[in-house]
Amino acid sequence: MLKTRNRSLVLRERPTGEVGDEHFEMVEGPVPTPRAGEVVIRNEWLSFDPAQRGWMNDVRSYAPPVAIGEVMRAYGVGMIVASEHADLPVGTRVQGQLGWQEYAHIPPGGIGELTIVPPEIAHPETMLGVLGLTGLTAYFGMLMVGIPGVGDTVLVTAAAGATGSIAGQIARINGASRVVGTAGTAEKRAWVCEVAGFDECLDHYDDDVRRQLRRAAPGGYDVVFDNVGGSLLDAALFNIAERGRIALCGSISTGYRPERPAIGLHYYQLLTTRRSRMEGFLVTDFADQFDRARGDLSRWVDEGKIQASQDVLTGLERAPTGLARLFSGGNLGKQLLRLS
Amino acid sequence: MLKTRNRSLVLRERPTGEVGDEHFEMVEGPVPTPRAGEVVIRNEWLSFDPAQRGWMNDVRSYAPPVAIGEVMRAYGVGMIVASEHADLPVGTRVQGQLGWQEYAHIPPGGIGELTIVPPEIAHPETMLGVLGLTGLTAYFGMLMVGIPGVGDTVLVTAAAGATGSIAGQIARINGASRVVGTAGTAEKRAWVCEVAGFDECLDHYDDDVRRQLRRAAPGGYDVVFDNVGGSLLDAALFNIAERGRIALCGSISTGYRPERPAIGLHYYQLLTTRRSRMEGFLVTDFADQFDRARGDLSRWVDEGKIQASQDVLTGLERAPTGLARLFSGGNLGKQLLRLS
Numbered sequence: 001m002l003k004t005r006n007r008s009l010v011l012r013e014r015p016t017g018e019v020g021d022e023h024f025e026m027v028e029g030p031v032p033t034p035r036a037g038e039v040v041i042r043n044e045w046l047s048f049d050p051a052q053r054g055w056m057n058d059v060r061s062y063a064p065p066v067a068i069g070e071v072m073r074a075y076g077v078g079m080i081v082a083s084e085h086a087d088l089p090v091g092t093r094v095q096g097q098l099g100w101q102e103y104a105h106i107p108p109g110g111i112g113e114l115t116i117v118p119p120e121i122a123h124p125e126t127m128l129g130v131l132g133l134t135g136l137t138a139y140f141g142m143l144m145v146g147i148p149g150v151g152d153t154v155l156v157t158a159a160a161g162a163t164g165s166i167a168g169q170i171a172r173i174n175g176a177s178r179v180v181g182t183a184g185t186a187e188k189r190a191w192v193c194e195v196a197g198f199d200e201c202l203d204h205y206d207d208d209v210r211r212q213l214r215r216a217a218p219g220g221y222d223v224v225f226d227n228v229g230g231s232l233l234d235a236a237l238f239n240i241a242e243r244g245r246i247a248l249c250g251s252i253s254t255g256y257r258p259e260r261p262a263i264g265l266h267y268y269q270l271l272t273t274r275r276s277r278m279e280g281f282l283v284t285d286f287a288d289q290f291d292r293a294r295g296d297l298s299r300w301v302d303e304g305k306i307q308a309s310q311d312v313l314t315g316l317e318r319a320p321t322g323l324a325r326l327f328s329g330g331n332l333g334k335q336l337l338r339l340s
Numbered sequence: 341m342l343k344t345r346n347r348s349l350v351l352r353e354r355p356t357g358e359v360g361d362e363h364f365e366m367v368e369g370p371v372p373t374p375r376a377g378e379v380v381i382r383n384e385w386l387s388f389d390p391a392q393r394g395w396m397n398d399v400r401s402y403a404p405p406v407a408i409g410e411v412m413r414a415y416g417v418g419m420i421v422a423s424e425h426a427d428l429p430v431g432t433r434v435q436g437q438l439g440w441q442e443y444a445h446i447p448p449g450g451i452g453e454l455t456i457v458p459p460e461i462a463h464p465e466t467m468l469g470v471l472g473l474t475g476l477t478a479y480f481g482m483l484m485v486g487i488p489g490v491g492d493t494v495l496v497t498a499a500a501g502a503t504g505s506i507a508g509q510i511a512r513i514n515g516a517s518r519v520v521g522t523a524g525t526a527e528k529r530a531w532v533c534e535v536a537g538f539d540e541c542l543d544h545y546d547d548d549v550r551r552q553l554r555r556a557a558p559g560g561y562d563v564v565f566d567n568v569g570g571s572l573l574d575a576a577l578f579n580i581a582e583r584g585r586i587a588l589c590g591s592i593s594t595g596y597r598p599e600r601p602a603i604g605l606h607y608y609q610l611l612t613t614r615r616s617r618m619e620g621f622l623v624t625d626f627a628d629q630f631d632r633a634r635g636d637l638s639r640w641v642d643e644g645k646i647q648a649s650q651d652v653l654t655g656l657e658r659a660p661t662g663l664a665r666l667f668s669g670g671n672l673g674k675q676l677l678r679l680s
Contacts, residue, residue: 054613061613229609248612264604269569272588272620273394273401279619280612 006031008071008101009319014056018255018327021320023056024072024100032105034084039111041078041094041104047128048322048335049075050227053256062282072100072319075133077117077124085111093117095127100319102339115290121298129162129334130301130308131294137249137283138166138225139293143174145247145281146223150175153217155236157181157204158227158252160188160309162334165196166297167225167249169306172197176223180216182209182232184329191332195307204228210235220244220274228253230263237267237278244276255327309333315340346371348411348441349659354396357597358667361660363396364412364440372445374424379451381418381434381444387468388662388675389415390567393596402622412440412659415473417457417464425451433457435467440659442679455630461638469502469674470641470648471634477589477623478506478565479633483514485587485621486563490515493557495576497521497544498567498592500528500649502674505536506637507565507589509646512537516563520556522549522572524669531672535647544568550575560584560614568593570603577607577618584616595667649673655680 005028012025034040055066055073066073076098083090088111096114098104106114117124121131129135141163148154154171158164159181168179181192182204189201202212213221213235220241226233229251240246254262271278286293300306311331313322316339325331345368352365374380395406395413406413416438423430428451436454438444446454457464461471469475481503488494488511496508499521508519521532522544529541542552553561553575560581566573569591580586594602611618626633640646651671653662656679665671 233608234604248608250612251609254609262606262609264574264606265608266602266604268573268588268605268618269591269594269602270620271618272590272622275620275622275625277617277619278608278611279617280610280615282612282615285615 004031005029006101006103007316008099009316010069010071011056011066013068014058019053019056019320019324024320026317031103034082034105036084037108037111039080039085039088039106040082041098041106042081043076043078043098043102043104043339045077045125045128046098046100046319046322046337046339047075047132047134048326048331048337049133050250050252050256050326052323053327057256073097074100074319075128076104077127078104088114093119093124095132100316102316125310125336125338126301126308128336129310130166130306131297133283134162134334135166135297135308136286136290136293138163138170139297140283140286140289141247141249141281142167142170142223142225144286145279146171146225146245148174148176148223151177152222153178153180153219153241154223154225155180155182155213155217155221155239156198156225156227157232157236159183159192159196159198159201160332161227162331163249164225164227165192165309165333166306168192168198169196169300171223171225173300173305178217180213180221182228188332191309195309197307204232210238213239223247225249226251230254234263234265234267237265237270240270240274240276242274242276244274246276246278248278248280252327311335313337344371345369346441346443347656348439349656350409350411351396351406353408354398355597358595359393359396359660359664364660366657371443374422374445376424377448377451379420379425379428379446380422381438381446382421383416383418383438383442383444383679385417385465385468386438386440386659386662386677386679387415387472387474388666388671388677389473390590390592390596390666392663393667397596413437414440414659415468416444417467418444428454428456433459433464435472440656442656465650465676465678466641466648468676469650470506470646471637473623474502474674475506475637475648476626476630476633478503478510479637480623480626480629481587481589481621482507482510482563482565484626485619486511486565486585488514488516488563491517492562493518493520493559493581494563494565495520495522495553495557495561495579496538496565496567497572497576499523499532499536499538499541500672501567502671503589504565504567505532505649505673506646508532508538509536509640511563511565513640513645518557520553520561522568528672531649535649537647544572550578553579563587565589567591570594574603574605574607577605577610580610580614580616582614582616584614586616586618588618588620592667651675653677
């Protein structure tokens, strides 16, 4: 039976430091009713992604900022519970930008952004993790930008994270002979080696990480998949191999906080002497290849070649906590929230 | 008539700051005599290149450092005056690593590194400039790494230098619609616009250069060809366009001084949100294409599409001054030394 009230978390003020409950406000309203060409979705799962922190800043970027008073933007999975759209009947499960709310009202212009979750997928929340944007980010960043070849040595920073953990395993599938990770806690490092199958995992808070990286791969890294930025990226630059490729995925160490400038990179000159490159990418640019990539990822999961981990909170009111955990390093694997 | 004595400048001690006369020692010896498979060259012109400063540091790089007591490594043009090599008769003019000396003695292993200067080249010293490594660096860095397309906006830092001035003109030939440079003096900026035909040239010492770059190209730069590094490169990163390409050629602002760390780059996160890349290259990797490139460059010079400038000192004893000028910004165009 449907509820009659919808709860939403809207952006109250833009954070300047760490994100917390005080930046959002819970508002209640009626469950929306679809008009022609629209659907209403009961949200089941919400995804937390570092990019969300960037969307909260009032700065020019690839996506417009979330407005004050607007429902916080987020990817999620949910079930269509009311529909005036012929192709999306009630009972269809979809993934898309559903927002921090219990019910999402999708206008005609947003229908094209929804992805149907195939009924044969046993765990629909994987459409937010290994089969969702984090897994797809690992897939395209590694295979289209990092491009590990047979015998290559690969470094993945934040290797216990939703993207890093998948990226390292994809490098291995693609032929890399040595895969090194970094993570912030002993528990995560154990998981990265024992479950995700990396050869070694270093402490990325180690003051001596530059030398540790060298010790772990004396010949340098052919591919670096970076989720951290700052001094760890600089240490990776110091250890780049000739013709190396650094895929710039994210920069979690900066917290995506506009008031805090990123720690500068000093070793960029080595890109010249080692004929190497550093390149950014956005997964959404590869949208026309998502189906093929999901097919590969799904098969690799079924074959046991990819291990994915999830970290699940429950209840809409905990959404700000879920987002903050990405930056405090509290999560192991994909941070999700299950709506009660 | 041949002299009987050869003078050479050998490295006495490695500089930690600016390079000067005190780091070299003039030594005299007999003019060498070639043995089987060898040639002796009377040096006519010496080239100054920023990479030479790097060769003086005792650090791992793409080329081994010059040893203490060894003749300072340098490219030059000279005439073969004694030969025991069938393919290189006396009277042949060659370009190669001839060193800071009046006569170069090339062992059998070094013969393959020499390039014959075609007799039809009216000014053999252009084999060190627009037809030499600086021109070739501009050619391959711009066309293989920066890759300006029709209508692109291009930024070249140190645009009055031997490489930058050619790079910007090649961008124009390749279809760029707007070419912006930076240079350190009013005289150079005037030359860059009036002779080399750039649309605009900014003062790269201006504290506000980040905003000046924005004003000069509000839509950002599709291609950046960077010779300067440090805070100017950071300002260029801040102004990179979507899908932009930064060709990392050199980092003259650092002085290639190992004791002085490069100013850090803070805006590297924009490479991700703008799907852009920063890539280093070494011209020597394109050696198998030098002949074709020289053909293009030579034709463009003949057609008046490329204007090259030279700055000439005279006398071997002034070689340290010639090298130092690259870092003080004293030269306009290619810095050369003519042996008296």
